Amino acid sequence: MTASRRAPPSPQTLDAIRAAVGDKGVFEGEDAAPFLSEWRERWPGEAALIVAPASTEEVAAVVKICAANNTAITPQGGNTGLVGGQIPFGDEILLSLRRMRRVREVAPLNNTMTVDAGVTLAEAQDAAAEANRLFPLSIGAEGSCQIGGVISTNAGGVHVLRYGNMRDLALGVEAVLPDGKIWNGLKRLRKDNTGYDLKQLLIGGEGTLGIVTGAVLKLFARPAEMLTAYAGLAAPANAVALLSHLQESTGGAVTAFELMARRCIDIVLKHIPDTRDPLTAAHPYYALMEFSSGQKSALRDTIEAALADALEKGLIADAMIAESKAQDEMLWRIRHSISEAINAEGLGVRHDVSVATSDIPAFLEKADAAIERLAPGARVIAFGHIGDGNVHYDVIGPEGADKHALDEVRPAIETAIYDIIDGFNGSISAEHGIGRHRRETLAKRKSAVEMKMMRAVKNALDPKGIMNPGKML
Ligand SMILES: Cc1cc2nc3c(=O)[nH]c(=O)nc-3n(C[C@H](O)[C@H](O)[C@H](O)COP(=O)(O)OP(=O)(O)OC[C@H]3O[C@@H](n4cnc5c(N)ncnc54)[C@H](O)[C@@H]3O)c2cc1C
Incomplete structure (x- = not known):
């Protein structure tokens, strides 16, 4: 299966790429398999070669060879993407960022952190925590997905409500462009009105405009207190009203607010070991909520009062606040296991x-x-x-x-x-x-004006179309 009528790379091109990354950077035989299948096993892949450069300069060397020989590249991060964007069709080389794992700088005074693209999201969270700061992006795949991947997909997750998605959380990006040039956009600035915000082209670009090799991330103060609560409710309208009620009555302490239909709980209990129903009676819908406060204060009292008020107003039918770390983890485990349970079902x-x-x-x-x-x-x-x-x-x-x-x-x-x-x-x-999965839907659903603007950007930066062909556009 190929994405274009491009000729496969010649043996000479492949040898030149191998030489650019050295033996440690080439994955063949059995080592290749994990790169070519994805989480839902929906899009089996093939690649002309799989390489993992160890530095931005090595990425640039590989891309230069590819540009000169019209060889296509599929960038891959942690391979947790859910739309097949990271899986090559066959004629491309797969370029993994997994060997670029350096936390380059944590700067608490700036509330910034500069990392290689291959640092996993969990590693970035840990590095921030070591400096007593918070990197708030949190998604179910955080142990495997990489900063380059979350940038390229503009990942969201459970804390967007309070902290925004990757478009809001990346201050700077370093990338290798489709001609092999390195763009150093690693600014640690919160204000920079010097024309187009070029990093935003790479954020959510799904590897179609260049390879992200590093990033500056925004950090925040760590909450002094956090609580998880869980409520059973009759209908989605109650959840919307509950969110608004809680935002008003807790001084903006809501940091996550997730809705789950009863069926989510049923299939999680069926397929995921060591889970149990948090409330005694069943309800049509549930809200899973996280609250945080910058000060050791009366957060629990505030949340208890707000939930009691919600109960009285008929917004919720029952509620609990996690009493222990184990209970807290169990509630989030249910939420984060839904996709896995659906796969099993x-x-x-x-x-x-x-x-x-x-x-x-x-x-x-x-x-x-x-x-x-x-x-x-x-x-x-x-x-x-x-x-x-x-x-x-x-x-x-x-x-x-x-x-x-x-x-x-x-x-x-x-x-x-x-x-x-x-x-x-x-x-x-x-x-x-969008990836492979929604490419045709995108073309049908976005306006002609938007599609023309997107194609103009793609053609300007990647006129040979070597960056992740067959994805998004
Ligand atoms: C259990 C589970 C839960 C998830 N929950 C969420 C969620 O809550 N919110 C959410 O937004 N997503 C979620 N996802 C989807 C996925 O985790 C994200 O899309 C994640 O950002 C992908 O990162 P990755 O490093 O695995 O990238 P990959 O899967 O490797 O790649 C994804 C895309 O980005 C491109 N890419 C990767 N790295 C680079 C790079 N360095 N430079 C250029 N392009 C690159 C690839 O070509 C591909 O198009 C979830 C996935 C799973 C499996």
């Missing part, structure tokens, strides 16, 4: 969409009605970062049905959901990106 039609937060109840109502019409008996598993208007709207076959039960109706389901999203002026990809 069956092949789904999965959507990662966003609308304005206040439109979530109406979106879910329309979407549920469409599924009932198109695939009676199919199970909707809806969850997500509701504070950001982001819903993971996944549909799987009826209980006990074949894994491929929805294969035939998949295109109709996707069209219906994206039509509804268009009706709300929403987004067909809130955080996972």
